[in-house]
Amino acid sequence: MVPLKRVEIIGAGPAGLYTAILIKSAMPDTRVRVSEQNPADATFGFGVVFSDQALDFLQADDPETHALITPLMERWRNMTLSLAGERVVLDGIGFAAIGRLRLLEILQQRAREVGVEMRFDHRLEAPAELEADADLVVGADGLNSLLRDYDESAFAPSLDYFGNHFAWFGAPRAFDTLTQTFVRGPLGPLNAHHYRYAPAMSTFIVECNPASFDAYGFADMDESASARACAELFADALGGAPLLTNKSMWRRFPRLWCERWVAGRRVILGDAAHTAHFSIGSGTRLALEDSTALVKALKECEGLDIALQDFQRLRQPIARKIVDAANTSARWYDDFARRMELPLYEFAYSYLTRSGRIERERLHRISPNFMAAYEAYLESCK
Secondary structure, three states: OOOOOEEEEEOOOHHHHHHHHHHHHHOOOOEEEEEOOOOOOOOOOOEEEEEHHHHHHHHHHOHHHHHHHHHHOEEEOOEEEEEOOEEEEEOOOOEEEEEHHHHHHHHHHHHHHHOOEEEOOOOOOOOHHHHOOOOEEEEOOOOOOHHHHHOHHHHOEEEEEEEEEEEEEEEOOOOOOEEEEEEEEOOEEEEEEEEEEEOOEEEEEEEEOHHHHHHHOHHHOOHHHHHHHHHHHOHHHHOOOOOEOOOOOOEEEEEEEEOOOEEOOEEEOHHHOEOOOHHHOOHHHHHHHHHHHHHHHHHHOOOHHHHHHHHHHHHHHHHHHHHHHHHHHHHHHHOHHHHOOOOHHHHHHHHHOOOOOOOHHHHHHHOHHHHHHHHHHHHHOO
């Protein structure tokens, strides 16, 4: 195990808190401190979603955290896809969700219990403020990472953006499953990703291409006006419920990948090192698995340099596969307006295979009911 006297972590999102918990649990004598520029109860968005596979990973790597989180999650075994009023069930596509703030509260409480120091409302100007006394500085501070941006040449980030615009709303109602609702609005097509994360609350992400974004005039609307407009456009899906805002500004999803995650005794992980489009629900999973991989390397190696290099060497290829799948999925969404002209079952099959990672044979195992209906549809077309 790498002997560490002091670890400084920037960012108190899931990646930062989870890294702190794992290090302090493995090395009780190490001083671990998390610095966060926002208040403890500040968060962006509403719920976060985990696939069944992501929860399986968490249970295997950290049964204690798994046991704390899973009783509070909303779960469903199937997905629903709605195309211009027609619906199809995608069986076997299981997910679970929890409120983002609730997840952070659980991780904060666990961090306190194991002895992690946390300071909120503390804005750092430069990593040098932490480095004088720290053996290791971890940048878990998201897309706008201070640690990464302070020395971009060391981490070699590549950043661009997908074409679609999206806004992250909430809805005071529950949906039976994670649902994708595609509508042909009066000024252009839109899509909504929606799922419940509490018994009476759901995430509701609205997405559209640049042409629709301009046609509806979203750029000229504030959050409240956007919420009202989108609630009207998705009134059928919402059943008359309003949309709620929480930093629900329109944006385009960033595509970030850093060629290097280690620079001396600095390391970045989670969204500071890479992003994964929300359409495959893997952003939080990737962050937690980055944390697990980092601490595993620290526990198994004798020297810090070797541990950090092992972390980068072993973790990057695994994360890259998921990020590439997310990027492929995002490109499908960038083109969803054209795909909406497909018949329902062809559209659904295109949706299920959008990441390029699920072959037909596997779909028969995962979604036997949908595949039977899909193949019956193909037979009817002959």
